[in-house]
Amino acid sequence: MLAALGATAGIGVANVVATAADRPSRELLVAHDSMRNERIDTSERGQVQLLFADQSSLSVAPDSDVVINEFLYDPQTQTGNLTATVTTGLLRYVGGEISKNKDVAFYTPGAVVSVHGGIILIKAERDARLGRGGGGKTEVLFLSGDRMCVTANGQSQCTTKFATAITSEGGESPAAPVPVTVETIRALLSHLQAADGGTD
């Protein structure tokens, strides 16, 4: 579907492999009013953006494994809930109506990231020795918004300052926020853009 849409629009296309644990594999791009336990497992060159009905979006870089645990949205009250698990890889979350009213939570192998409004980048690395779901490194960049917190090992670190990062490694308590360079941001943004050359 994506390939067809991309060709029609004259733009590049991602090689996306998205699967739902209890459903046949299918490509995902739009999340309407609800979604639960949807897994997005991008390949080496796969990229995808999920567009949610609350106007938020989730961009997933190649070689990433993300599960949308729950997305619920009531357009009438502009409230809902979004939680996702990032097992490995890189994603960018751009907040919408839900995150303006309540924190949105992202689970990584060793930490929990919560964000109120705004835009964040989450980079999760799995610790191969521990296998899926154990330890690893979580680095979260706060690009804009009201507040972002990272909780691990029962302790939290929060930041309200843009272009700062909080890192948790091996399930240990997160380190204090540190500034990130333009180069770091640029490199991560590049991973979220199509490979140069456009259409695959």
Next chain:
Amino acid sequence: MPALTTQNGRYRIASDRGACARLLAGRPHGAGRRGLFAIRLAAAMLWLSSSAAVGQPTPAGTELDEQAIALFKELLKDPTNVDLNFRYAEAAVKLGNYEGAISALERLLLYNPNFPGVKLELAELYTRLASYNTARAYLDQVESAPDATPQTRARVQAIRDQIERATSPSKFAVNLVTGIRHQSDVSAEPAGSDIVAGGIPLTLSSVILHKPGWDAFLGGNVAHTYDLGDATIESNALVYYSKQFRFSSIDSAAIEVNSGPRFDIGGSGASKIVSLRPYALASEVLLGNSQFLWDVGAGLSASRPITEQISAAGFYEFRSERFANVGAVPTATDMDADVHSIGGNLSYQILENGNLGLQVSYAINNARRSFASYDAFVVRATYAHSFQLPAEFGVGPLIVSPVLYRIYSWNGAANPAVAPTVIPITQEWRFGVTGELGLTNNLAATAHVIREVIGSNLPSDRSTDTQVIIGLRLSY
């Protein structure tokens, strides 16, 4: 040029047409009348420094808002449609939904990174969000593209310059207001003034002539902030000049400077408990082009958000005021005083495009002469509503703000020269409406109509006045 005489123990001005007008010299009595309430110059200039009526995002509920929602619903059906993403991003920007616009534009880069125009737009949007390093990251990408045109590089540089200005620790903001005013009962009170209990320049409003008249005025506010990291140094210079068309004895000029650090307690940003600002101040006032008043003082202001819609602020301020006798007020030094004032206000965004304000303040003025001393209590309620005008009008938004005051004051003692057995007590109603129409990004037209009705236990202190003010406000 009016000449000052005394009559029945009160100072009066015999105007050049022979009509008598009242001049309250040194507030010897009638502390409740207009002008016996302190006008704090900083507060008087609030309308100068209020946010511009122009260049603000369109509020929700408008036609544009509905259009953006419709575009987004189309996007949900066709998220890779380039034209649709651009149209939605454009609508989102107009609504101030920069994240929505960023999401749409970054979606395009997900499919094709060779959109330098999109990256420039993203750099601008991140700049608006004050996410400068992210903006720089996009600018780096644009600049490093081998096919970047000179025009593109020029725009990159323009955005970089904008970021440099925004990230400089030193920043200036300037507001200027000029216009003309008609009063049914002329006073030297600053045009568009806001009244709180305490402060200066008291006698700018204490001169009341029972005659109608016009004046032209110019006011300005220069604000400077210097970012120290965990705190900022905030300094303000406020100036005001009014030239009466007929009564030059009450031409008035004032300047006040205040400066102090602002810092957050209990974290920063949304998690802070309170933002504090201790400050020092100094003022200088001329009346009839003669030295009339100077003061020095200090204060402490505090503010904090209560909810996303409600914020609260408070202040305490002390001023030591020293007057000079002038031709129009020969006993002004009786008013030399120490003034303590305290106040607070609540701001409640009751609607998407409507804000309610409530302000309460109390002042204790300990003057050198007891009959010039007074206490004053002021309650002020306002509501500001922003109306988005149709795009074909080419102007807007229009901000309409009704205002209502209730002011009480009590003198410290009777004035033996006026009413030896009566300690003046007054109550004032003041109500009106202000309109401000955005003309360009930096220019707005303003209009005020204010009605004052003063009651007192001294019949001579009762008065009414209607002010009509038309002006322009320039901000940058």
